[in-house]
Amino acid sequence: MTSSPFSAAPIELEAAGGVPARLLPLDQRSCASLAAGIVAMEPWSVMNYPADKLAAFLASPDAGAARYAVSVKDKQSGVVSVRNPWLKGPYLELLALLPAAQNQGIGSSIMAWFESAGLKHGARNLWVCASSFNARALRFYERHGFARAATLPGLVADGYDEILLRKFPL
Numbered sequence: 001m002t003s004s005p006f007s008a009a010p011i012e013l014e015a016a017g018g019v020p021a022r023l024l025p026l027d028q029r030s031c032a033s034l035a036a037g038i039v040a041m042e043p044w045s046v047m048n049y050p051a052d053k054l055a056a057f058l059a060s061p062d063a064g065a066a067r068y069a070v071s072v073k074d075k076q077s078g079v080v081s082v083r084n085p086w087l088k089g090p091y092l093e094l095l096a097l098l099p100a101a102q103n104q105g106i107g108s109s110i111m112a113w114f115e116s117a118g119l120k121h122g123a124r125n126l127w128v129c130a131s132s133f134n135a136r137a138l139r140f141y142e143r144h145g146f147a148r149a150a151t152l153p154g155l156v157a158d159g160y161d162e163i164l165l166r167k168f169p170l
Contacts, residue, residue, distance in 0.1 A: 005117035006066035006082040006090060013109040021106045023068035023080055023113070030069060031058040034079055038096045043131040047157040070097060070106065077101035080110055089123035090114065111144045115167070126167040131160060141165050 011023040035055035038044055044054070058067060058079060064086075070078035078097035084090040092114055097107055118126050128146055130137035138148075146165035155162040 005121045006084045011068070011113060013106070013113055019072060019104045019106060021077075021101075021109060022071045023110070024071050026058060026067040026069045026079065028059045030076055031055045034058065034069065034076060034098075037098045038079065041096070041099065043134045043137070046133065047131070047160055049157065065093065067094075070101065070110070072101045072104075072106060075100075077106075082114065084118075086127060087125055089125035089127060090118045091127040091129075093129070095128075107140060108144070115144075124168070128165045128167075129155070129162050130165065131156070132163050133160070138163060138165075 010025065013021045013023065032051070032055045035058060036051045039049050039051045039054055058081070065081050065083045067082075068080045069076045070080060078101055079094055080092070080096075081094035082090050083093050095107065095110060115126055126146070128141050129152070130141060132138075132151065142148075142165070144167070146167045148163055149166040150164040152162045152164055154160065
């Protein structure tokens with residue numbers, strides 16, 4: 001792989017369903033409010049994931065990850081975090097859209113960008129993970145060509161399994 005295609009530079013997403021969206025560098029000042037909205041949704045609410053823990057994760061400097069705020073109509077509407085490189089390709093470690101931004105094709109636009117950027121830079125694999133009880137997320141990733149690769153017990157929280165999914169785009 002050459003240099004990472006995932007940096008904190010702003011990214012214009014293909015408008016899906018006519019909804020323009022952008023990925024912007026994640027501003028540490030917005031981490032707490034975004035985290036509070038995210039943990040109120042499944043799967044985080046099911047696992048009773050603390051907002052302060054998610055906010056700390058989002059705000060922590062990490063040279064191996066690019067973190068973005070999802071902006072829809074100039075309103076922060078979610079978060080994306082990509083770890084790269086990771087097992088011969090990028091790992092979409094977090095994709096969370098707040099309810100107002102869901103079901104508008106924005107997630108699909110993010111997945112198209114993720115795959116395109118990874119492939120453009122020689123990725124052999126693309127990776128995502130979802131909670132085993134999160135049937136909606138699993139269907140979403142499978143619809144985008146990802147296949148279940150492994151079950152990871154207790155990865156995010158004790159008593160819960162995460163499903164690692166892989167897309168082998170070659």
